[in-house]
Amino acid sequence: xxxxxxxxxxxxxxxxxxxxxxxxxxxxxxxxxxxxxxxxxxxxxxxxxxxxxxxxxxxxxxxxxxxxxxxxxxxxxxxxxxxxxxxxxxxxxxxxxxxxxxxxxxxxxxxxxxxxxxxxxxxxxxxxxxxxxxxxxxxxxxxxxxxxxxxxxxxxxxxxxxxxxxxxxxxxxxxxxxxxxxxxxxxxxxxxxxxxxxxxxxxxxxxxxxxxxxxxxxxxxxxxxxxxxxxxxxxxxxxxxxxxxxxxxxxxxxxxxxxxxxxxxxxxxxxxxxxxxxxxxxxxxxxxxxxxxxxxxxxxxxxxxxxxxxxxxxxxxxxxxxxxxxxxxxxxxxxxxxxxxxxxxxxxxxxxxxxxxxxxxxxxx
Amino acid sequence: xxxxxxxxxxxxxxxxxxxxxxxxxxxxxxxxxxxxxxxxxxxxxxxxxxxxxxxxxxxxxxxxxxxxxxxxxxxxxxxxxxxxxxxxxxxxxxxxxxxxxxxxxxxxxxxxxxxxxxxxxxxxxx
Numbered sequence: 001x002x003x004x005x006x007x008x009x010x011x012x013x014x015x016x017x018x019x020x021x022x023x024x025x026x027x028x029x030x031x032x033x034x035x036x037x038x039x040x041x042x043x044x045x046x047x048x049x050x051x052x053x054x055x056x057x058x059x060x061x062x063x064x065x066x067x068x069x070x071x072x073x074x075x076x077x078x079x080x081x082x083x084x085x086x087x088x089x090x091x092x093x094x095x096x097x098x099x100x101x102x103x104x105x106x107x108x109x110x111x112x113x114x115x116x117x118x119x120x121x122x123x124x125x126x127x128x129x130x131x132x133x134x135x136x137x138x139x140x141x142x143x144x145x146x147x148x149x150x151x152x153x154x155x156x157x158x159x160x161x162x163x164x165x166x167x168x169x170x171x172x173x174x175x176x177x178x179x180x181x182x183x184x185x186x187x188x189x190x191x192x193x194x195x196x197x198x199x200x201x202x203x204x205x206x207x208x209x210x211x212x213x214x215x216x217x218x219x220x221x222x223x224x225x226x227x228x229x230x231x232x233x234x235x236x237x238x239x240x241x242x243x244x245x246x247x248x249x250x251x252x253x254x255x256x257x258x259x260x261x262x263x264x265x266x267x268x269x270x271x272x273x274x275x276x277x278x279x280x281x282x283x284x285x286x287x288x289x290x291x292x293x294x295x296x297x298x299x300x301x302x303x304x305x306x307x308x309x310x311x312x313x314x315x316x317x318x319x320x321x322x323x324x325x326x327x328x329x330x331x332x333x334x335x336x337x338x339x340x341x342x343x344x345x346x347x348x349x350x351x352x353x354x355x356x357x358x359x360x361x362x363x364x365x
Numbered sequence: 366x367x368x369x370x371x372x373x374x375x376x377x378x379x380x381x382x383x384x385x386x387x388x389x390x391x392x393x394x395x396x397x398x399x400x401x402x403x404x405x406x407x408x409x410x411x412x413x414x415x416x417x418x419x420x421x422x423x424x425x426x427x428x429x430x431x432x433x434x435x436x437x438x439x440x441x442x443x444x445x446x447x448x449x450x451x452x453x454x455x456x457x458x459x460x461x462x463x464x465x466x467x468x469x470x471x472x473x474x475x476x477x478x479x480x481x482x483x484x485x486x487x488x489x490x491x
Contacts, residue, residue, distance in 0.1 A: 046433035050396055180475060185433040187472045
């Protein structure tokens with residue numbers, strides 16, 4: 001029999017139960033029962049949290065797999081020649097990549113859904129705070145309590161003395177275990193949280209170039225548009241499109257095409273300010289979100305264009321050069337980010353028709 | 366005594382308790398909605414096995430994720446094994462973990478501190 005059952009049996013004796021040590025025993029017994037049920041409750045609450053974390057983890061893994069599949073499809077599409085279904089001529093407009101973007105948009109709905117809303121998380125946190133164990137303290141307090149009881153000369157020969165000692169040991173073990181279980185559990189939760197954070201980062205990153213992906217940029221654009229609406233600073237959008245990228249791919253192969261994409265991504269990252277963002281927007285298209293205004297934007301875009309023109313990508317000893325066309329649009333408060341992107345797209349189209357390798361601002365059209 | 370075998374599910378580990386060889390294996394992740402219910406028959410089996418037999422016992426654990434109730438249940442399992450060990454029975458425990466998971470070792474170490482029986486923490490070599 002365990003200490004709790006033994007002492008409960010002894011306390012059936014009225015005289016023993018009524019003795020001062022009997023009362024102390026009964027208190028500790030009740031305290032131990034409280035601690036045991038608290039451990040179960042903490043476990044259940046904690047399990048709820050962990051289940052939420054696991055669900056988020058599953059969502060993230062599934063999202064990343066879908067993103068990977070979608071990117072694979074885009075790679076396949078990139079190899080096709082865009083031919084107009086009516087006139088059978090090779091298309092040179094942005095419609096082809098628009099359809100690719102639509103495809104990506106449809107397939108990479110990277111909603112980083114967590115199954116618990118902030119309200120519920122806060123509510124749960126309150127509950128668990130109320131139940132938070134001071135278990136280490138409980139054990140220490142009981143250890144001191146035991147010492148005083150053992151030191152009491154009046155109770156030296158009390159029939160409950162030995163049993164109290166056993167019960168106290170059991171109580172202290174339970175109290176320490178509560179702390180330990182909480183600590184191990186925290187370790188697992190931290191591990192899962194870190195994993196989720198890195199998965200979330202992956203799902204917002206373009207795997208080829210390492211810059212942000214379209215999903216991340218859409219969030220930034222929404223934030224920037226909201227800021228502009230509330231009067232806390234405006235922004236500009238620069239659509240950067242590689243000139244004759246298909247020709248590079250067809251001539252030198254996709255590996256070189258990928259190198260070109262990486263090189264351009266690095267030029268964009270090197271030229272953007274701390275408050276600016278760069279993302280791969282589509283196949284050979286990048287988007288810059290620039291928090292600077294007016295002349296600065298034009299200067300940054302011109303610098304990017306010139307640097308890319310000057311950079312050489314090495315391929316089997318051959319130096320491959322490439323250029324970009326850039327369409328810029330300043331965001332107007334009251335308009336949506338999508339409107340500004342459309343303006344930048346229009347400017348980019350103009351830059352292409354002006355002979356490429358140039359920067360065009362939507363405002364000048 | 367019959368063996369106890371359970372296949373793993375998305376939230377429960379696989380269980381292979383071999384009564385003849387005295388081998389207790391629990392492998393996988395453990396975060397069922399009601400872990401206490403899941404582990405109850407397992408703990409009952411082990412208690413019964415330790416009571417009714419005398420041979421050496423080897424526990425082989427490879428649990429990469431445990432929710433809180435599962436942690437408590439595994440500690441209850443350790444208590445049973447520890448009690449048998451203290452009575453003089455040959456009991457050993459091997460807990461395997463993936464080496465790239467650097468937190469895992471620390472957490473298994475926490476379990477190890479709870480007992481005095483031979484407890485081996487072993488990285489899984491791939």
